[in-house]
Amino acid sequence: MANEASYKHKKVINIGVVKELTGLSQRQIRYYEERKLIFPDRTSGGIRKYSFTDIEILMDIANKIEEGVQTREIRQEMVRKQSVNNEQHRKMIQGQINAHFGIRRK
Incomplete structure (x- = not known):
């Protein structure tokens, strides 16, 4: 179970994969970051890195936005x-x- 928690929180997924998994646009993902709803890590080159937990949060945000929140x-x-x-x-x-x-x- 400890391994499950550790892999879910590791920030290793780039924004292109997040886009594919969530169906959100890169602009939407960046907007949620600007609004302090999601906190990706950044590589030394500035590339955003997300975790599976971040993806779950993004899906929750998208559902709430769709509901009008x-x-x-x-x-x-x-x-x-x-x-x-x-x-x-x-x-x-x-x-x-x-x-x-x-x-x-x-």
Whole structure:
């Protein structure tokens, strides 16, 4: 399972392949990057590289756009989800620290 997670997040796919897999135009993909909805890596030559996770995100964005959701709303939802994930992660770490040191919450 760890290998599955690692390959999904590796940024090795160029924009041409992403275009083929998603059905989006290069302009649409770049626009979603400009709107801070997707974050490809760049090679030293400036070529964008995407992961399978990025492709899943792009497909989700395309579906939401088709449903009439604005990019601003999509970004707000992404920020909100990230905030919740960060809080859950913080609580998990705090729980592990408490368990390690035998601290009980009242």
